[in-house]
Amino acid sequence: MVLCLASLVLKYGYALQITPQAKDQAVQAEKEKEPEKIMPSPKNIKESTAIYVFLVWMWVAVFVLIYILILKIKEVDRLHRIKFFSAKRE
């Protein structure tokens, strides 16, 4: 029985204490495991495709909206020149 217990203690190292040096080494090893720097990037091909498709659509939408806004600007400027709103109010 005693022999059995002794062998268990030796096998699994229950009798071993963690020395401060060993603790420091463990912390150091844990720190070394941590990545030094996280570089942001798409996680997978699906996300990267989604981002680039979004960018393309965004710029297409921006140019279309700018075109529409330029037309609107021309129209409201013309209405302002002919004093359309002042005449309407009078």
Add this chain to the structure above:
Amino acid sequence: MSIKDTKTWIQEWLDERSGLSSITKFLREKKIPQHKHSIWYYTGSAILLFFTIQVITGFVLVFYYSPTLEEANQSVGRIMTEVPFGWIIRSVHSWSASFMIAFVFVHLLSIWITKSYRRPREATWMSGVILLVFTLAFGFTGYLLPWDDLSLAATKVGTDIPRSIPVVGIWGTRFLRGGEDITGDTLTRFFGFHVSILPVLLFILLAVHIYLVQKHGMSLPLTARRKNERFVELPFWPNFVYREMVVWLILVGVLFSVAVFLPPSLEKAADLMAPAPEGIKPEWYFLFLFQTLKVFPAKILFITGDTIAILLILLAVIFLFFLPLIDNRPAERKGKIITFIAYVFIMYAVVMTVWSLI
């Protein structure tokens, strides 16, 4: 009921309860002069645009961010690696802060050079200078939140600056840090400033600033004020707003593209016991102040170089704040010296920034 009738009914219902028509009437009657300097009129709304983007992306980030010593860096890491499109949201937040501060500088300098701060716009200018300080404070408090080596080192330097101010300096450093040194309390405090105290103060002051801008209208360029020139004037709504929308669309496009292609990285979690890393640098908008502190010698006569540098920076801020009272001449006077000081300030900021990068 036709669609037109429904629209009219909704408009009337809303107008009866909110008085919206008086606001639209005011906006339609508000006139924007058109001249070769009109481009500067767009900087104010660009700042508002970036501020709105900051608020929206900030709301998303705050759902996942945890302002504790153990969790701060990890939670930012999780935002970047686990939250869907989290790294883009963080990148947009970070870049829109830079864009916003850049536009705040441009807005302020354009008003300075065109002397638009003169009577009756003194209070508008003063509220603008305080808004500039708040905007920089946003940038400063936000820089610590990822809690990595660089942000910790930069915050150590930044929070040490008030210490050089005689009498109240030590108290200022303690107030910012929540104690003698930077700890978890500093992080919590900076988070509090960043997401609650500064936004409330900024919203109040922004409301005052916008009210004053509406009350006094757009200022005219110096040449027009001197010669009593007449310009084409456009209604703010919809003529000028449509033009502003074109600018906003371009800026949003540029912001998202930059955010996708140049996202900010995240260093490993800061170690409070570790020495400061080599080559620490603050954000670009603080570089000229950082370099100013560096170039001063350790001691000048019996005063430390830092104290002199800080006092000079404080004097510059006070000068900026009271500029409308210092230059209180009639609006049509050119004010060559004030323009010269503005150009010297621009040159100084550019040279110091480039120097600190070399």
